[in-house]
Amino acid sequence: MSEKVLEAIAINKYFFDPVKFQVLSDITFSIEKGTFVSIVGKSGCGKSTLLYILSTMDTDYEGQLFIDNQSLYNKTNAELSQVRNEKIGFVFQFHYLIEEFNVLRNVMLPGMKLGKFSEQEIEHRAIRHLETLGIQDQALKHPNQLSGGQKQRVAIARALINDPLIIMGDEPTGNLDKKNSDLVFDIFKELCQEKKQTLLVVTHDPDFSQRTDRIIEMQDGKILV
Amino acid sequence: MNIRLLFNIALTLLRARIRQSVVAAAGVTFGIAMFIALVSFMTGLNKMLDNLILNRTPHIRLYNEIKPSHNQPVELSSKNHNHQNFIHSIKPKDEGKEIYNSQKIIRAIKEDERVIDVAPKITTPVFFNTGTIEIAGIINGINVPVEEKLFSLSDNVTEGKIADLAIISNSIIIGKGIADKMMVNPGDVIQVTTAQGEQAKLKVTGIIQFGIAEIDDTQSYASLETVQKLQGKPASYITDIQVKLKDLKMAPATAKEYARLFEVDATDIQTANSQFETGSNVRSTISYSVGVTLLIVAGFGIYNILNMLIYEKMDSIAILKATGFSGKDVKLIFIFLSMIIGIAGGILGLILGYGLSLIISHIPFETQALPTIKTYPVNFNMIYYVIGITFALITTYIAGLFPARKASKVDPVIIIRGK
Numbered sequence A: 001m002s003e004k005v006l007e008a009i010a011i012n013k014y015f016f017d018p019v020k021f022q023v024l025s026d027i028t029f030s031i032e033k034g035t036f037v038s039i040v041g042k043s044g045c046g047k048s049t050l051l052y053i054l055s056t057m058d059t060d061y062e063g064q065l066f067i068d069n070q071s072l073y074n075k076t077n078a079e080l081s082q083v084r085n086e087k088i089g090f091v092f093q094f095h096y097l098i099e100e101f102n103v104l105r106n107v108m109l110p111g112m113k114l115g116k117f118s119e120q121e122i123e124h125r126a127i128r129h130l131e132t133l134g135i136q137d138q139a140l141k142h143p144n145q146l147s148g149g150q151k152q153r154v155a156i157a158r159a160l161i162n163d164p165l166i167i168m169g170d171e172p173t174g175n176l177d178k179k180n181s182d183l184v185f186d187i188f189k190e191l192c193q194e195k196k197q198t199l200l201v202v203t204h205d206p207d208f209s210q211r212t213d214r215i216i217e218m219q220d221g222k223i224l225v
Numbered sequence B: 001m002n003i004r005l006l007f008n009i010a011l012t013l014l015r016a017r018i019r020q021s022v023v024a025a026a027g028v029t030f031g032i033a034m035f036i037a038l039v040s041f042m043t044g045l046n047k048m049l050d051n052l053i054l055n056r057t058p059h060i061r062l063y064n065e066i067k068p069s070h071n072q073p074v075e076l077s078s079k080n081h082n083h084q085n086f087i088h089s090i091k092p093k094d095e096g097k098e099i100y101n102s103q104k105i106i107r108a109i110k111e112d113e114r115v116i117d118v119a120p121k122i123t124t125p126v127f128f129n130t131g132t133i134e135i136a137g138i139i140n141g142i143n144v145p146v147e148e149k150l151f152s153l154s155d156n157v158t159e160g161k162i163a164d165l166a167i168i169s170n171s172i173i174i175g176k177g178i179a180d181k182m183m184v185n186p187g188d189v190i191q192v193t194t195a196q197g198e199q200a201k202l203k204v205t206g207i208i209q210f211g212i213a214e215i216d217d218t219q220s221y222a223s224l225e226t227v228q229k230l231q232g233k234p235a236s237y238i239t240d241i242q243v244k245l246k247d248l249k250m251a252p253a254t255a256k257e258y259a260r261l262f263e264v265d266a267t268d269i270q271t272a273n274s275q276f277e278t279g280s281n282v283r284s285t286i287s288y289s290v291g292v293t294l295l296i297v298a299g300f301g302i303y304n305i306l307n308m309l310i311y312e313k314m315d316s317i318a319i320l321k322a323t324g325f326s327g328k329d330v331k332l333i334f335i336f337l338s339m340i341i342g343i344a345g346g347i348l349g350l351i352l353g354y355g356l357s358l359i360i361s362h363i364p365f366e367t368q369a370l371p372t373i374k375t376y377p378v379n380f381n382m383i384y385y386v387i388g389i390t391f392a393l394i395t396t397y398i399a400g401l402f403p404a405r406k407a408s409k410v411d412p413v414i415i416i417r418g419k
């Protein structure tokens, strides 16, 4: 039996604005180390909401969540920040790089925050990740000087900097053309196969999900079996 | 490590918004500079005015007042105690204004720990004669070096030297008003008539000017010996003993003590010039409140800019939080931001404030009251710079605190979902 990286048990979430309505009902599933999992479903079925909960950014839910076999219940915000920093790499649909920093600094920031390695070591690692992703020549540019595909690769490099337990993505290819989508998918696939990197990616691109190890399908806030 | 990282992030965010940051810092700079210039100038003025009056006035003056005799012989008899007594004809004895045992008193006071120094003085009314006219005036007989030490008379001597009084016998320094009326210049000889009718010729060695017509029209100075000779009195004859204390606040109590101890009359500076402190206090209060207001306005400037910055940087804040920076980290980043603005603006403010003070201290300022002062008085005191920077740091910290709190509470989910 392989080890569980993430486990969700009976997660329910409600929105109260404008009327009470249940976005997620009884979400229970787990993810094993080294698997590439995709979440699919119609727009509005609650995929993003679920991902924000799994990534510890949203704490307003019922149910239990374990990351690395640790319950997140009753953890303070500072402790959750620490968990995000150390164990989760995040890739958003809209790149979300910090405009004021150059590519290299953007990649290094979470590493600097963790403070496990020296600055030189972090820089060295950042450059290595940029190399793997084929954008080492962009290292000193600012985000606004990059194309969409390049930005998303920078975001992936940043997600990798602390060797996270799991990388989460919310439609990371949603904003990219076919060529760049494929490129990003290939990178994910490679990370999974070569580095045993666990990945959890929300997508509504069937092409993308078809090629992952496991598909979790959602409908109206529930997981379809 | 973490702090350094947060500080660097703050610096980077600041650099991206350099123009607004400079404006915010300029607000602080302006506030501090004005505060320092204003307070230095105002306290400089206060000091000058202190010099004008307080420093010219002895803290304690001992003298002999001519009083009605308290002990009427008729009351000495116990028989008459509870009666109304109509015989009280004993007039004050003519003791004159002389202080008895003056040398002993002076020596005793000089040994007092609380005292800076003691200056004996004789004041005597005279007439200055010019042609057929007699001008009423006063000659102050002084011990030149001690008087100079305590009251810096030379600041007001416009022509001649105060020290000449002690060197040239029968010399006098007269008030500008008298000199003008009599049309005399230093080097001339004038005639004076004392209250006892004796006449003498005195050589004018200088002119003194206080800028107060009443004083300049009547006062003149000569050495103790000259005045004693003029009045035919012995070398121990003195009418006033002037005392300066190390601590001015002790004056009323010490005056009472001396009056009792030496059996003379005594007044203290507080009683004589009670309205004076008020003026000084009002000036300081005004300058402090203007300075503080300016700094608070600067604080609002910082508050505004940080608020704006936070709205512009919502995405960056969200991403920092999503990648593991805590609310506290974000808060620190924005507090650093405002402190950098505050410190940079503050230090520039100190420099600018010093520059302004320097400029003020070079602006020509002529006053009749202080002939030796040629430019505006400025009090260059370190303490105002310390107060200025401290207050600026406190203001910027508070101005940064509220926006920083807001930033720390930004919910990354809302921002990321909002895209």
Ligand SMILES: Nc1ncnc2c1ncn2[C@@H]1O[C@H](COP(=O)(O)OP(=O)(O)O)[C@@H](O)[C@H]1O
Pocket (backbone or CB within 6 Å): A015, A016, A017, A018, A023, A041, A042, A043, A044, A045, A046, A047, A048, A049, A050, B417
């Ligand atoms: N802050 C909110 N308040 C109320 N309803 C919300 C809020 N955020 C999302 N929703 C609703 O929750 C549902 C799920 O949204 P979301 O998780 O973004 O769906 P998906 O990512 O699958 O497209 C949608 O119907 C959406 O309108």
Ligand SMILES: [Mg+2]
Pocket (backbone or CB within 6 Å): A047, A048, A049
């Ligand atoms: Mg979504």
